[in-house]
Amino acid sequence: MLIRSLIILLLLMTTSAQAAKVETGNDAYNPIFEALYTGSFTEKEQALKDLMQTDIEDKKKFLNGIVNKTLMVHKKSKKVVWVEKQGSKFKMTDAFSGEDLGLDKKRKVKKFAINNKMRSQVSALISTMDLDSDDAEKRLAAINSMLANPAPEYAGFLKQRLDKESNNKVKQAMQLGIALADLGHEDTEVRLAAIDNVADSLAPAVRSALANMAENDTDKQVREAAQKVVLEQEEQVRFFGYIETLFFGLSLGSVLVLAAIGLAITFGVMGVINMAHGELIMLGAYTTYLMQQAMPDSVGLALVLSIPAAFIVSGVVGIGIERSVIRFLYGRPLETLLATFGISLILQQMVRTVISPQNVPVSNPEWMSGFIQINSVLSITYNRMYIILFCLAVFALLFFILKKTRLGLEVRAVSQNRAMARAMGIRSSRVDAMTFGLGSGIAGVAGVALSQLTNVGPNLGQAYIVDSFMVVVFGGVGNLWGTLIGGMSLGVVNKFMEPWTGAVLAKILVLVFIILFIQKRPRGLFPQKGRAAEG
């Protein structure tokens, strides 16, 4: 064994003395891998193209190996090897002969250094191979990846296949790809036609190609045409940018509204300052976690079932708080504030002790992830869209309960004139408990939604309590519409400010804005009018 390794060592030394940088066992491959190994990035890019011309059988595997760093060079033997991690060492296999080269330390092998440009080049090269796949999705992905990294030679590839293509989507993408490639055509007319063809597409590759033409094209007419299209497209991109920000803002606003809407009932309608509101949200989020633990195989179903479960859990806890503490403190808002704050501390610590002081993982069901691609610059993620829809649904339900049901009628009666309501035979203390339970339950439902967006931990509630109060106060106490519009507009304003100020500063500015706003309109955006306002 020892002798053998000595011989190998000797052999290695002699080969390295021949000054070949990489030893592949095939003279045709040697310069390519040498360039990939030690060349400049320009040389490497050329080498990748050369690699495609060779007769290596599984080119895809090699390309992937370079990107994934499973293909390396053994420093001593100069051989190109496949590596596989085994403990702290690498198991090496010669990439060409398939010979097992044993184990060696990590620092004895070196990867092919690549940059981002090469990475996208590699994926484009791989996609040219995918073009003949039977799967339409794969073909489309291949074309998109080529679009991201256009090269004149793709036009040929695509034109050959355009007629054979049966899938409409793929066909469109191919046409775009051809037009894009035609932008580099020698003939002025072809270029002009191509500009017309791509004018509707906002794909990044199209835009950068057009921008380049607008500056550098040799023909004045072409330059002007390109400039015109570039200007139009910039306008469109800006417009879609606004739409995207608006969408982000609405989804942030929905989160705020969800967090605040329960408070709009307990604080707005009943006038109870419930500092434990955030913790009721947290309980809802933890209910989601526990439901998912109970049925680990069906994440989506668990999430849907969590909505009523969280409503019940938080609602019951809320009623418990109302019956045991708050009802003794009606008419003493500052004391209520302190007592409920104490309850919030207890609930937080309870979660820490019973479940875990760490954040718990809540998984998203599959139908929540992914996005709708509206066009190249605008895509709408499902989770943001669902949160907006969910928020509106909760709002509508709550609105219905308050305006159309017996409970809602009683709630409004008690909040407007308690003595009169009692005289009419409404059991006001029961209504108090039910109202508080309703507000708390909605907080729990908000927790289910938040569990899909943020980390679920004992501090979840604290992060939202100040925000929720701000939304309710901003929108106008005792007014559900105010909460909805207040929350949404705060979310949108926040998102529109973020590009200029950064996320934290935007939040601070919004807070300062609300503080100043309350000075100007102490009763919020939509103050209550009439008798109810005086109570």
Added chain:
Amino acid sequence: MILRILKNDIGGKVFLLVLLTTLIAVPVLNQLPAEHTFHISIYTVTLLGKYLTYALLAVAVDLVWGYLGILSLGHAAFFALGGYAMGMYLMRQIGERGVYGHPELPDFMVFLDWQELPWFWSGFDNFGFAMLMVLVVPGLLAFVFGWFAFRSRVTGVYLSIITQALTYALMLAFFRNEMGFGGNNGLTDFKDILGFSLQADSTRLALFVASGVALALGYLSCRALVKSRLGKVAVAIRDAEDRTRFIGYKVEYVKLAIFTFSAMLAGLAGALYVPQVCIINPGEFQPLNSIEVVVWVAMGGRATLYGAVIGALGVNYAKTWFTAAFPEIWLFALGGLFVVVTLLMPRGIAGLFSRKKGGES
């Protein structure tokens, strides 16, 4: 004069007497050999000093809550601002002894690759100026905030919530590195104050005594204020704001004056706190901290001033003990305290006292 202020204030007399005795006894007992039964370690001295600064903060909160009816959930912000002003002075005192050895810039600025001291750091190498800022910065913030809030007649719960928003916004702001206050880590690694090493026992004793004296003076000034005509108007505002306004008093100005004074006291407490704990970071702005102060006051007894001191010392002693012995239970205990005090002891510990003695009010 002190006697005149303390006339009819039995609790205050007892408290000041106890404080005076402690201030004399603790340094003496500290000098005893370490194995002696009555020896007080320097660790305990610093701990007591820290409690005394908390007590001063509680007195400041009691002044506005107990006598003016403003439940401030943002007083820890004034405390922290005073602390930051002191911290900036201590930071400048480090000089070349920082990790990077830069003669001018504190370590974190060197780390962030700043070239020169921001304008708001200038002057903080001067102790007098820094002490002035300890009072001026919280006072100014309170003045501006109060100017807007009181003039537009924001009261009650709304006021409490926007004070909370204020401290929350400040916390977010101070967490930012770009603010130039050390970001997340805050200011720390202090070396000495006025040329005395902060690690030396004598400095720690001196800081303890200074905290005690500040508490005594703070108490006396608050008591004097409460007994003055201004204080009487304040109580009138607390009990019937509209009536006081209709009688012809400028309610806003009374509130503004007392609120600002209270903020300055809180700033002073913060400035004494920082050299004893040797760190100040944005965590001090947490809304929870401010609310904790309120529970000290509620626990000790509102509108007595000395009750605030009892509450601050009692709750903090309990906190130190609990967090060492049963760390998981502390928040249960604190939360329970909030509930029990508000439900069952609306007048706090001081309330129990005065009822036994026949009551003063």
